[in-house]
Amino acid sequence: METRYDPKTVEQRWYATWEKAAYFEPRASLTGKTFTISMPPPNITGDLHMGHAMYTLQDVLVRWHRMLGDAVLWVPGTDHAAIATQNVLEKQLSKKGSSKETIGREAWDRMVQQWYDTTGQTILTQMRRLGFSADWSRNRFTMDTDYVAAVNAAFVRFWKAGLIYRGPRIVNWCPRDRSAISDLEVVFVETDDQLYYLDYPVEGGGVISVATARPETMVGDTGVAVNSKDARYRDLVGKMVMLPIVHRPVPIVADDAVEIGFGTGAVKVTPGHDTTDYEIGERQKLEVRNILHLDGRMNIPEVADLDGLKVPQARTRIVEMLRAEGALQKIEPYRHSVGHCDRCNAVIEPLVSSQWWVRMKPLAEPAIRVAEDDMLRFHPERWREQYLRWMRNIRDWCISRQLWLGHRIPVWTCTNGHAVAYLTQPTDCDQCGDSTLTQDPDVLDTWFSSSLWPFATLGWPDSTEDLRRFYPTQVLDTARDILYLWVARMVFMSLHFFNDIPFSDVIIHGTVMAPDGRRMSKSLGTGVDPLVMVDRYGADATRAWCAYFGTSGQDIRFSEEKIKSYQLFANKLWNATRLVIARLPEGSLPIPIDAATLEPADRWMLGRLGAVTRLVSEAFARFEFGPAIDALYEFAWHEFADDYLELIKPRLQAGSGPAETAQSVALHVLEATLRLLHPIMPFVTEELWQRIPHDGESIMFAPWPLPDARLEDPVLLAEMDHLLEVVRAVRNVRHAVDPKVRRQPADLQSPRALLADRVGREYLATLAQLDLSTGLPAGATTRVVVIGQTTVTLGLPSEGGAETQRLGAELRKKLEDIELIQMKLNNPDFTGKAPAAIVERERRRLDEARQAAERLQTLVDPRSG
RNA sequence: GGGCGGUUAGCUCAGCUGGUAGAGCGUCUGCUUUACACGCAGAAUGUCGGGGGUUCGAGUCCCUCACCGCCCACCA
Numbered sequence: 001m002e003t004r005y006d007p008k009t010v011e012q013r014w015y016a017t018w019e020k021a022a023y024f025e026p027r028a029s030l031t032g033k034t035f036t037i038s039m040p041p042p043n044i045t046g047d048l049h050m051g052h053a054m055y056t057l058q059d060v061l062v063r064w065h066r067m068l069g070d071a072v073l074w075v076p077g078t079d080h081a082a083i084a085t086q087n088v089l090e091k092q093l094s095k096k097g098s099s100k101e102t103i104g105r106e107a108w109d110r111m112v113q114q115w116y117d118t119t120g121q122t123i124l125t126q127m128r129r130l131g132f133s134a135d136w137s138r139n140r141f142t143m144d145t146d147y148v149a150a151v152n153a154a155f156v157r158f159w160k161a162g163l164i165y166r167g168p169r170i171v172n173w174c175p176r177d178r179s180a181i182s183d184l185e186v187v188f189v190e191t192d193d194q195l196y197y198l199d200y201p202v203e204g205g206g207v208i209s210v211a212t213a214r215p216e217t218m219v220g221d222t223g224v225a226v227n228s229k230d231a232r233y234r235d236l237v238g239k240m241v242m243l244p245i246v247h248r249p250v251p252i253v254a255d256d257a258v259e260i261g262f263g264t265g266a267v268k269v270t271p272g273h274d275t276t277d278y279e280i281g282e283r284q285k286l287e288v289r290n291i292l293h294l295d296g297r298m299n300i301p302e303v304a305d306l307d308g309l310k311v312p313q314a315r316t317r318i319v320e321m322l323r324a325e326g327a328l329q330k331i332e333p334y335r336h337s338v339g340h341c342d343r344c345n346a347v348i349e350p351l352v353s354s355q356w357w358v359r360m361k362p363l364a365e366p367a368i369r370v371a372e373d374d375m376l377r378f379h380p381e382r383w384r385e386q387y388l389r390w391m392r393n394i395r396d397w398c399i400s401r402q403l404w405l406g407h408r409i410p411v412w413t414c415t416n417g418h419a420v421a422y423l424t425q426p427t428d429c430d431q432c433g434d435s436t437l438t439q440d441p442d443v444l445d446t447w448f449s450s451s452l453w454p455f456a457t458l459g460w461p462d463s464t465e466d467l468r469r470f471y472p473t474q475v476l477d478t479a480r481d482i483l484y485l486w487v488a489r490m491v492f493m494s495l496h497f498f499n500d501i502p503f504s505d506v507i508i509h510g511t512v513m514a515p516d517g518r519r520m521s522k523s524l525g526t527g528v529d530p531l532v533m534v535d536r537y538g539a540d541a542t543r544a545w546c547a548y549f550g551t552s553g554q555d556i557r558f559s560e561e562k563i564k565s566y567q568l569f570a571n572k573l574w575n576a577t578r579l580v581i582a583r584l585p586e587g588s589l590p591i592p593i594d595a596a597t598l599e600p601a602d603r604w605m606l607g608r609l610g611a612v613t614r615l616v617s618e619a620f621a622r623f624e625f626g627p628a629i630d631a632l633y634e635f636a637w638h639e640f641a642d643d644y645l646e647l648i649k650p651r652l653q654a655g656s657g658p659a660e661t662a663q664s665v666a667l668h669v670l671e672a673t674l675r676l677l678h679p680i681m682p683f684v685t686e687e688l689w690q691r692i693p694h695d696g697e698s699i700m701f702a703p704w705p706l707p708d709a710r711l712e713d714p715v716l717l718a719e720m721d722h723l724l725e726v727v728r729a730v731r732n733v734r735h736a737v738d739p740k741v742r743r744q745p746a747d748l749q750s751p752r753a754l755l756a757d758r759v760g761r762e763y764l765a766t767l768a769q770l771d772l773s774t775g776l777p778a779g780a781t782t783r784v785v786v787i788g789q790t791t792v793t794l795g796l797p798s799e800g801g802a803e804t805q806r807l808g809a810e811l812r813k814k815l816e817d818i819e820l821i822q823m824k825l826n827n828p829d830f831t832g833k834a835p836a837a838i839v840e841r842e843r844r845r846l847d848e849a850r851q852a853a854e855r856l857q858t859l860v861d862p863r864s865g
Numbered sequence: 866g867g868g869c870g871g872u873u874a875g876c877u878c879a880g881c882u883g884g885u886a887g888a889g890c891g892u893c894u895g896c897u898u899u900a901c902a903c904g905c906a907g908a909a910u911g912u913c914g915g916g917g918g919u920u921c922g923a924g925u926c927c928c929u930c931a932c933c934g935c936c937c938a939c940c941a
Contacts, residue, residue: 001900002904003900003901003902003903005903096926125935135876188938188940195941210941212939212941213940214941225941255938257941258941259940259941262940262941263941264941266941267941268941269941271940272941274939275939276939277941278939279939279941280939320897334940335940336940336941337938337940380870382869382870385868385869386868386869386936386937389868389936389937390936393937393938405916423869480935480936481935483936486935495894511935513934514877517934519934548878548889549877549878552878552879553870554870554871555870555871555879555934555935556877557876557877557878558877559876559877559878559889559890561876561877561889561890561891562877562878562889562890564890564903565889565890566889567903568901568903568904569903570903571901571903571904572900572901572903574900574901574903575900575904576900576901577900577901577903578900578901579901580900582900624929626878626879627879629888630879630888633888633889634888641900641901642905642906645900646905649900728906728907805932817885820885821885822920824885825921826920827921828921829921829922830921830922831921833920833921833922834884834921834922835884838884838922841884842885845885
């Protein structure tokens with residue numbers, strides 16, 4: 001074996017082996033249970049980024065459950081991401097001076113198909129490099145024929161249940177995409193703007209002042225609203241005002257949506273272009289006037305000067321006109337949020353348009369209940385409240401988009417005007433038999449189709465074997481930004497179609513930020529390519545980083561050094577394995593451990609393994625991977641390699657008798673540790689596991705280790721701690737006296753090796769009197785070191801220097817501690833009110849501190865001992 | 866406007882039901898000891914964002930302020 005672990009070839013080789021052997025496909029369950037995760041489908045346009053690397057958490061879970069013996073299925077796939085993809089393709093066309101309108105629908109569809117065919121698999125191929133054990137044979141795409149059928153089925157069932165309606169309502173209109181978008185796809189950006197105060201003349205004399213950030217919409221005003229409790233305006237309610245410029249009379253109405261304290265307390269109402277105003281208009285029966293074309297330009301034929309202008313120009317022009325009419329009172333600087341399109345960043349223009357809607361109240365109700373009843377659990381738990389808040393305040397969902405890409409709405413209208421939803425293209429109208437049918441031109445919101453993901457990927461609406469076997473799923477892991485867009489919607493979809501939740505545990509993993517704390521983004525140049533990390537440090541190291549930070553629930557700054565530390569960890573495992581199998585004939589079978597020949601160090605090690613096994617299993621069950629990897633790192637590196645392997649080295653080299661036990665214990669612990677680590681670091685563990693004696697074809701299906709509480713021995717643990725303390729003290733003294741000391745016997749360089757046989761045969765009791773002063777050069781002085789109950793006699797060549805001073809400082813600190821504890825124990829409030837166990841512990845601490853002080857005294861001034 | 870999260874060693878982060886602060890990286894010292902220098906053995910480093918309070922005792926509970934980040938809202 002090489003002295004270094006090289007992830008590259010190992011990863012490639014094992015991944016190919018696993019995939020070829022169909023290891024990622026579900027096997028028969030040994031537990032009677034299944035374990036299913038639907039992978040959040042990445043956008044087909046996207047490149048792999050750190051967000052996807054976080055899916056490592058899902059792989060950890062599925063790999064763990066495979067080892068537990070469950071039938072495991074992790075379903076991968078991709079989403080067509082209608083708006084995003086359309087933007088990409090439109091950009092391509094515009095580069096060539098063309099557009100989708102120019103090439104026409106047919107050519108466009110071909111272009112889309114070609115795009116899907118060529119880019120579809122890239123991101124999934126990249127995921128393989130991270131070792132993801134998803135069942136690629138079940139890969140799904142939201143535009144697959146089967147999936148389209150599921151989308152249509154969902155739509156038709158909603159339709160039949162009366163949950164879908166079409167109607168004109170105010171929507172968020174993106175003038176660039178020329179499509180409606182849902183509330184969730186509007187991002188609000190704080191903008192420095194201006195607030196305009198306009199004076200509208202009131203019928204019978206006087207004016208009423210209104211404040212607005214959008215003066216250009218005044219040409220669409222159909223009312224002025226005041227709060228009914230506002231004494232200032234009470235007498236004006238019911239009167240008419242005359243709009244400037246268009247010279248159209250509109251009524252003053254009372255509506256309590258108006259805040260008395262804001263602006264002037266009077267609001268111009270533009271039901272056609274403002275969500276709030278639309279609602280006021282509905283309540284007050286105000287006329288809805290449209291003043292915009294679908295591309296966002298002014299549609300105001302009665303004012304030739306304005307018609308066809310873009311909004312900013314129209315605003316300037318209207319302000320001039322208002323000023324000329326004396327209707328502009330003042331302008332104030334104003335900061336407020338302006339809605340932008342999530343995808344193309346254009347300013348959203350609310351307008352009234354006929355769209356398809358899903359009635360949300362009946363769907364939300366059960367979705368609220370499952371979270372309240374804790375059937376649906378969130379990790380971290382606080383996301384439950386966020387989910388509930390959204391679900392409780394939900395509004396109807398606008399599911400139609402005026403795009404050229406996506407699932408067409410399966411509604412056909414005949415010449416007699418009968419609109420009906422069909423699963424497939426109908427030949428004649430259900431209602432009148434008319435055979436001239438036209439399909440609705442709109443497509444569905446991407447999230448309508450993706451919210452069917454967990455069951456549509458398993459074959460729904462057909463009752464397939466997969467659906468029966470693997471649905472509902474268990475865990476859904478994703479980033480928080482699609483909690484409402486996707487997670488919440490999957491919940492109510494599943495409750496509607498299955499009367500069951502789609503998954504029982506939702507993990508919201510932290511978002512990876514750039515090292516400087518900014519958002520990771522390609523445009524900012526702050527993105528980190530996970531594949532570059534895989535190239536540099538290996539997939540295992542990259543995964544370990546994700547697992548470490550992923551489930552803390554906190555956003556995390558990217559730290560390459562931490563990934564690197566896991567690369568070194570993999571290397572450590574590699575070398576520890578080299579040592580353990582150095583004297584083992586190739587092809588050896590597992591060696592059973594003979595309990596009768598176990599020595600204290602062996603029992604200590606096995607006990608520690610049991611404790612770590614328990615800790616890791618419990619942490620995994622709580623989805624807390626950070627503490628799990630931490631414990632495994634500490635255990636494998638420091639306890640197993642640094643302590644145990646050093647202790648048994650002499651035995652390993654001896655070759656027989658106790659050597660065999662040491663060998664078999666070391667192998668046993670190593671093998672179990674590899675299994676515990678496998679879900680997080682699959683490659684290096686498989687490679688090493690295959691090189692040591694093992695049972696089975698792959699570590700992927702090796703049984704998950706069970707903790708053996710019988711082996712955990714607190715007394716032994718305390719004794720080992722004591723031993724290691726003795727070792728440390730001896731080293732310190734040596735270091736104090738002469739940092740450069742190196743002499744025969746070499747054992748002082750490696751006191752653990754020196755102590756090993758005492759730990760073994762004579763047990764720790766021999767430590768009571770430990771003489772390390774033999775074999776020293778002439779002129780050595782002798783020191784006696786007391787550590788707890790152990791006396792160590794050391795022979796050392798010269799007196800100490802700087803280190804003795806350090807020990808002096810340590811002694812002073814100890815004396816301070818003693819004083820502090822003393823004070824505490826002298827306080828009757830403490831001894832009277834604190835629990836007895838705590839007081840007892842303080843007493844013990846005091847004793848220990850005194851002993852330590854004594855020891856330090858000896859070291860600082862050898863003559864005093 | 867409302868809500869949530871964060872503020873702990875130089876950096877990145879852990880710290881469960883309150884009992885005198887931990888890890889990794891970095892820094893410093895020594896060591897090429899035949900598993901590993903991608904290593905080993907040691908060391909140093911924190912008024913736990915500020916201020917109050919509860920308590921025998923607070924990083925941990927309560928109040929309050931500040932800053933950073935996120936989410937929600939009919940911010941005319």
